[in-house]
Amino acid sequence: MSTAPRSLTDRPTLWPWLLLTPLALYLAIFFLVPLAQVAWMSVSEPTPGFGNYADALTGTLFRKVMLNTFFTAALVAFCCLLVGYPLAWLMTKTTPARATAILLLITMSFWTSFLVRTYAWMVLLGRNGPVAWAIEALGYGEPPQMLFTRFASTLAMVHILAPYMIMNIYSVMTKIDPALIRSAESMGARGGSLMRHVYLPLTAPGIANGAVLVFVICLGFYVTPVLLGSPREQMAAGLIGRQIEEFLAFGPGSAMAMILLAVTLVILAVYHRRFGLDRLYG
Amino acid sequence: MNASLRLIGIFAIVFIAAPLLIVVPMSLSTSASLQFPPPGLWLGYYASYFTDMSWLRPTWNSLVIAFFTTLLTMALVVPATFALVRHRFYGKSVANLMMLMPLAVPHIVMAVGYYSYFGDLRLVFSKTGVVLAHTCLSVPITFLVLSANLKGFDRNLERAARSLGATPRQVFVHITLPILRPSLTISALFAFIQSFDETVVALFISGRDAETLPRKMFDSIRQEADPVIAVISTLLFLIVALALLAPHAMRLTRRMLATASRRTTPRDQT
Amino acid sequence: MTSYLTLSGVNKQYGAFTALDHVDLDVEKGEFVTFLGPSGSGKTTTLMIIAGFEDATDGAVEVAGQSLAGLAPQDRNIGIVFQNYALFPHKTAAENVYFPLQMRSVKRAEGLARAEEMLTLVGLEGFGHRYPKELSGGQQQRVALARALVFEPDLLLLDEPLGALDKNLREQMQIEIKRIQRKLGVTTIFVTHDQSEAMSMSDRIVVFDKGNIQQAGRPLDIYHRPQTRFVADFIGETNLFDATVTDAAARRAQSPVLGEVSYAAEGLPALADGQEVALVLRPEQMKLSRDPVPGRMNAAMTVETIVNFGDSALVIGRHGGTPIRVRLHGADVVILKEGDAATVSWTEDAVYVVTR
Numbered sequence: 001m002s003t004a005p006r007s008l009t010d011r012p013t014l015w016p017w018l019l020l021t022p023l024a025l026y027l028a029i030f031f032l033v034p035l036a037q038v039a040w041m042s043v044s045e046p047t048p049g050f051g052n053y054a055d056a057l058t059g060t061l062f063r064k065v066m067l068n069t070f071f072t073a074a075l076v077a078f079c080c081l082l083v084g085y086p087l088a089w090l091m092t093k094t095t096p097a098r099a100t101a102i103l104l105l106i107t108m109s110f111w112t113s114f115l116v117r118t119y120a121w122m123v124l125l126g127r128n129g130p131v132a133w134a135i136e137a138l139g140y141g142e143p144p145q146m147l148f149t150r151f152a153s154t155l156a157m158v159h160i161l162a163p164y165m166i167m168n169i170y171s172v173m174t175k176i177d178p179a180l181i182r183s184a185e186s187m188g189a190r191g192g193s194l195m196r197h198v199y200l201p202l203t204a205p206g207i208a209n210g211a212v213l214v215f216v217i218c219l220g221f222y223v224t225p226v227l228l229g230s231p232r233e234q235m236a237a238g239l240i241g242r243q244i245e246e247f248l249a250f251g252p253g254s255a256m257a258m259i260l261l262a263v264t265l266v267i268l269a270v271y272h273r274r275f276g277l278d279r280l281y282g
Numbered sequence: 283m284n285a286s287l288r289l290i291g292i293f294a295i296v297f298i299a300a301p302l303l304i305v306v307p308m309s310l311s312t313s314a315s316l317q318f319p320p321p322g323l324w325l326g327y328y329a330s331y332f333t334d335m336s337w338l339r340p341t342w343n344s345l346v347i348a349f350f351t352t353l354l355t356m357a358l359v360v361p362a363t364f365a366l367v368r369h370r371f372y373g374k375s376v377a378n379l380m381m382l383m384p385l386a387v388p389h390i391v392m393a394v395g396y397y398s399y400f401g402d403l404r405l406v407f408s409k410t411g412v413v414l415a416h417t418c419l420s421v422p423i424t425f426l427v428l429s430a431n432l433k434g435f436d437r438n439l440e441r442a443a444r445s446l447g448a449t450p451r452q453v454f455v456h457i458t459l460p461i462l463r464p465s466l467t468i469s470a471l472f473a474f475i476q477s478f479d480e481t482v483v484a485l486f487i488s489g490r491d492a493e494t495l496p497r498k499m500f501d502s503i504r505q506e507a508d509p510v511i512a513v514i515s516t517l518l519f520l521i522v523a524l525a526l527l528a529p530h531a532m533r534l535t536r537r538m539l540a541t542a543s544r545r546t547t548p549r550d551q552t
Numbered sequence: 553m554t555s556y557l558t559l560s561g562v563n564k565q566y567g568a569f570t571a572l573d574h575v576d577l578d579v580e581k582g583e584f585v586t587f588l589g590p591s592g593s594g595k596t597t598t599l600m601i602i603a604g605f606e607d608a609t610d611g612a613v614e615v616a617g618q619s620l621a622g623l624a625p626q627d628r629n630i631g632i633v634f635q636n637y638a639l640f641p642h643k644t645a646a647e648n649v650y651f652p653l654q655m656r657s658v659k660r661a662e663g664l665a666r667a668e669e670m671l672t673l674v675g676l677e678g679f680g681h682r683y684p685k686e687l688s689g690g691q692q693q694r695v696a697l698a699r700a701l702v703f704e705p706d707l708l709l710l711d712e713p714l715g716a717l718d719k720n721l722r723e724q725m726q727i728e729i730k731r732i733q734r735k736l737g738v739t740t741i742f743v744t745h746d747q748s749e750a751m752s753m754s755d756r757i758v759v760f761d762k763g764n765i766q767q768a769g770r771p772l773d774i775y776h777r778p779q780t781r782f783v784a785d786f787i788g789e790t791n792l793f794d795a796t797v798t799d800a801a802a803r804r805a806q807s808p809v810l811g812e813v814s815y816a817a818e819g820l821p822a823l824a825d826g827q828e829v830a831l832v833l834r835p836e837q838m839k840l841s842r843d844p845v846p847g848r849m850n851a852a853m854t855v856e857t858i859v860n861f862g863d864s865a866l867v868i869g870r871h872g873g874t875p876i877r878v879r880l881h882g883a884d885v886v887i888l889k890e891g892d893a894a895t896v897s898w899t900e901d902a903v904y905v906v907t908r
Contacts, residue, residue, distance in 0.1 A: 436638065441625070444626050446626075447703065
């Protein structure tokens with residue numbers, strides 16, 4: 001006697017494909033084709049060839065913008081770590097009720113539209129805003145120009161991306177066995193050395209996850225730098241946007257977009273090799 | 283060491299909370315510019331938001347676009363997630379990666395692509411175009427949320443239902459779907475919010491007719507802040523805050539009621 | 553004996569791996585049969601094949617003379633209780649029990665009434681409106697049992713249903729399951745790796761190992777007359793001594809530890825002179841004394857460890873390099889200390905031979 005496989009897990013192999021096909025087709029038509037169109041425009045507009053890439057890579061503007069983008073992304077990732085690590089640590093040390101409250105605050109920030117958060121920084125750092133008001137009230141004299149500077153856009157991006165970092169670090173911190181910390185303490189590790197030899201190595205995966213995530217998102221950031229940053233210190237996405245919107249320079253814009261995409265993908269691919277992508281966003 | 287870490291931690295809390303809270307007083311300010319402290323309080327800008335078509339129309343557009351994006355995303359992602367979580371097949375890891383791809387591509391790159399692609403398809407400046415684009419961008423997050431939940435689903439529940447006389451279709455309708463409903467709701471919510479908040483692609487392809495709320499907000503902020511922006515920001519923030527706080531508030535009330543009733547009823551009842 | 557559930561020549565291959573190797577089994581109507589074996593022995597695979605969740609690579613399964621081949625799980629009329637109970641979390645206890653009736657198009661009011669009746673039978677009167685997460689482990693277990701029985705299945709399959717319960721509750725549920733099974737007279741297959749559970753509940757035990765049925769029989773027969781080395785070792789405490797048959801006709805064997813011994817005649821496999829075998833001696837069938845006891849077989853040993861259980865004690869000693877375990881009852885133990893030289897003694901009919 002022999003019957004066709006009927007158990008819950010091994011149905012005929014056609015079935016998963018049937019379930020997957022609509023989405024695969026959809027992504028092919030509305031994701032891959034437009035992406036391919038960018039690639040195509042980058043080598044065909046206005047004239048066929050790799051001129052756009054050559055121009056972008058040899059021209060000073062794009063190089064300066066790319067460097068600035070990398071620098072900003074690294075700075076934002078670093079600042080997110082500075083803000084996020086102590087906060088995640090605080091959440092593991094404080095009472096459960098307070099930890100829940102902090103978690104709620106972070107979730108709230110995460111879910112609040114980042115345009116709203118960008119706007120909030122505009123209010124905070126504005127010429128007549130609370131920060132300027134406080135500087136004056138404390139007697140430090142005329143407040144400096146804060147809006148439309150690298151300072152403002154960096155601060156806002158740190159605020160917007162910090163939840164990614166915090167959640168990544170917090171999730172590894174909560175998994176640390178408290179007995180491990182107690183035993184390290186019993187062996188004489190205190191304060192700084194406990195942090196350096198026990199806590200930091202154990203939370204390193206969370207830090208790496210958070211940093212890569214923040215860095216990669218930051219590379220492609222458009223809205224916040226455009227609205228808050230200095231026009232003289234553009235980031236890559238802003239430059240690409242201007243090529244399209246203002247100059248209708250589809251070829252050069254597409255080439256820059258492809259370079260930005262390539263950089264992002266290389267970073268993610270390296271990360272994927274080592275840890276797997278789904279963990280990054282999981 | 284610990285004390286300084288704690289201090290930075292508390293500072294971080296203020297850093298995260300302050301921008302969220304600042305928009306509330308600003309929305310009530312009488313001042314048309316971003317002045318702090320507000321010279322006076324009134325609800326005038328709320329009134330202008332709810333009467334001004336130039337704000338209401340983008341809000342409506344965004345709701346419509348987010349709604350259809352959610353619908354389309356779920357229709358595509360739910361079956362695909364079942365396939366990817368529950369079956370082994372050749373090419374599965376490639377399919378998995380494909381689901382996550384839109385997350386890896388900066389939105390500005392997609393914006394450039396859609397701008398030209400939808401131009402060719404005559405979909406640019408239409409709600410349909412924005413829905414089609416947003417659906418792609420919503421796929422990864424929806425998939426991640428749903429697959430995490432589906433992986434945790436106890437297959438014995440389905441086996442039990444089968445043994446009790448349910449056909450595969452009945453199992454799906456009576457068991458699988460109801461148990462997954464909360465996860466489906468949450469992943470749909472992710473898709474909705476992803477679309478409702480998406481700015482960059484909408485900026486390039488929504489045009490005047492399909493103008494979304496984020497696009498309107500972006501333009502308005504860029505052109506020196508219409509005070510109504512504070513109203514919308516407050517509303518958007520409050521919706522999130524309420525949605526997140528409501529379950530906690532409910533749990534707290536229930537617990538308080540439970541303690542209260544335990545005090546008034548005999549022990550053996552509980 | 554009329555067979556109600558019949559497995560004949562059931563094979564299950566996963567690629568090159570043989571999960572079940574030609575399993576034959578007959579179960580009578582109303583019988584309570586336990587599949588006992590370590591994990592990976594094939595007992596759960598057999599259960600899944602009966603239930604229809606796995607297909608046999610070869611062989612046939614019949615219930616009441618009807619082949620189950622080609623029948624989907626929902627058409628087999630078999631009740632199953634899973635190890636984790638698999639209660640539907642979105643349905644109340646009563647709705648869970650009503651579910652199989654609902655699938656059989658029983659009206660809701662009538663179905664819920666029958667569900668309530670069933671819940672009463674399993675001792676959960678008045679718990680119908682509760683959701684699974686509001687019930688204790690033992691209560692969930694009872695709901696799962698009620699749900700698997702309410703539609704009067706031809707067979708009841710229990711897949712390690714007591715594994716998640718603590719010891720006291722487990723014993724209580726053993727009695728409870730047995731009571732309900734007797735009352736309803738439903739033919740039951742119970743899967744477990746816990747031998748005491750198998751001993752206390754079953755009409756018959758089927759011992760599985762490596763995809764084979766090692767032995768099937770009444771609990772006491774399995775305990776006292778193990779037919780394979782695996783069964784002897786797996787069931788209860790055992791002393792196993794390697795030996796060589798010296799005279800098969802006279803039932804005598806030579807063991808390095810026990811010396812020249814004769815063995816019991818019952819349940820013997822076919823043996824030849826010079827065959828390598830193992831001798832089985834249960835710890836409670838041996839006695840300890842200072843000097844050899846006339847009329848019994850004797851061997852010397854040195855006492856190493858005495859573990860006291862209150863009502864009995866386990867004495868672990870050694871003869872050469874081989875450990876010997878002896879279980880003593882009551883006051884017998886007080887005369888011994890660790891390090892003493894002693895004699896173990898036994899009678900001929902306590903020694904069983906299993907092949908190696």
